[in-house]
Amino acid sequence: MIAFVTFMSSILDLISQPWHWSVSGAAIAAILFLMTWMGRSFGVSTAFSNFCTMAGAGKRHAFFDIDLKDENWRLAFVLGSVLGGFITVYFLGSPEAVAISESTISHLKEDFGMAYPQGDGFLPTEIFNFFNPKGIILAIIGGFLVGFGARYGRGCTSGHAITGLSHLQLPSLITVIGFFIGGLLMTWVIMPLIF
Amino acid sequence: MKQFISFFTVGTVFGIIMTKSEAVSWFRIHEMFRFESFHMYGIIGTAVVLGAIIIALMKRFKVKTLRDTFVGYMPMQLHIPRHLLAGSIFGLGWALIGACPGPMFVLLGQGFGIMALVILSGTLGTYTYGVVKDKLPH
Numbered sequence: 001m002i003a004f005v006t007f008m009s010s011i012l013d014l015i016s017q018p019w020h021w022s023v024s025g026a027a028i029a030a031i032l033f034l035m036t037w038m039g040r041s042f043g044v045s046t047a048f049s050n051f052c053t054m055a056g057a058g059k060r061h062a063f064f065d066i067d068l069k070d071e072n073w074r075l076a077f078v079l080g081s082v083l084g085g086f087i088t089v090y091f092l093g094s095p096e097a098v099a100i101s102e103s104t105i106s107h108l109k110e111d112f113g114m115a116y117p118q119g120d121g122f123l124p125t126e127i128f129n130f131f132n133p134k135g136i137i138l139a140i141i142g143g144f145l146v147g148f149g150a151r152y153g154r155g156c157t158s159g160h161a162i163t164g165l166s167h168l169q170l171p172s173l174i175t176v177i178g179f180f181i182g183g184l185l186m187t188w189v190i191m192p193l194i195f
Numbered sequence: 196m197k198q199f200i201s202f203f204t205v206g207t208v209f210g211i212i213m214t215k216s217e218a219v220s221w222f223r224i225h226e227m228f229r230f231e232s233f234h235m236y237g238i239i240g241t242a243v244v245l246g247a248i249i250i251a252l253m254k255r256f257k258v259k260t261l262r263d264t265f266v267g268y269m270p271m272q273l274h275i276p277r278h279l280l281a282g283s284i285f286g287l288g289w290a291l292i293g294a295c296p297g298p299m300f301v302l303l304g305q306g307f308g309i310m311a312l313v314i315l316s317g318t319l320g321t322y323t324y325g326v327v328k329d330k331l332p333h
Binding site for chain 2: 018019021022026031032033034036037038039047048049051052057061074076077082084088089092098103108116123124128129130135140141143145147148150151152154158162163165170174176178182184185186187188191
């Protein structure tokens with residue numbers, strides 16, 4: 001019994017360390033396998049569409065007029081991922097903040113006046129918090145662009161970069177190139193102006 | 196109900212993986228777009244290479260899914276300007292808030308309440324697309 005407890009706690013310690021990128025990548029591929037084997041196409045952004053349908057958008061626009069029964073699994077997945085974030089932070093968290101590169105840290109300090117680390121290194125809370133009007137506006141704009149772009153492109157990172165590319169789909173590859181065009185433009189041109 | 200519990204469980208594991216991989220970190224995404232670390236490229240690259248092998252094997256050996264279907268992908272019609280434009284709009288938002296849809300939910304679970312606002316706004320963005328879609332190039 002004591003051996004078992006020791007074994008389990010050493011496993012928890014192992015999981016609690018920061019993961020090497022190859023371990024993380026393999027774990028995401030395992031999720032893709034599970035979802036595919038369970039007969040569903042791994043994609044998160046369609047959940048936004050489901051929320052629209054839940055709010056009654058199907059009565060006004062045929063695009064949202066779908067049967068939610070067939071989308072139950074996606075809502076379950078999304079709710080589960082919220083719990084997963086909670087569990088990791090409170091029970092499996094790494095002892096140190098996310099170890100980003102030195103050059104990124106000095107860029108944040110010099111160009112954005114941003115200290116690092118902030119919290120566990122997951123979100124710049126000095127910008128994105130409910131008491132900062134600028135952060136609220138940026139959060140709204142960012143969320144809107146992601147929600148709009150994902151539906152226009154019929155998929156987000158999970159649907160195109162992971163699932164679509166694994167199925168060797170050319171439209172997915174071009175969409176991912178688009179993700180980078182927009183991302184680079186925001187990071188190198190727009191953010192230095194607004195941060 | 197059984198389906199709900201299975202997918203809820205897979206979602207929970209996904210939330211743990213995304214947090215431990217640090218792919219839900221705004222700072223990791225910023226670092227990725229500045230090409231200052233291999234971390235995110237390593238994650239996505241490993242996932243895609245292994246994913247492609249897994250999918251190819253499942254197709255080759257005609258693995259039946261739990262819903263009694265074969266593994267496949269509904270192909271999308273190739274329309275390069277649309278993919279680039281839609282992808283760019285998404286990318287602008289992704290780099291700004293450092294989270295794509297999956298991580299938004301994971302970060303909400305981590306206790307970042309502002310993600311509820313981001314998710315609400317994302318839903319509004321999707322609704323707006325549904326309203327104006329006939330006027331956009333497809």
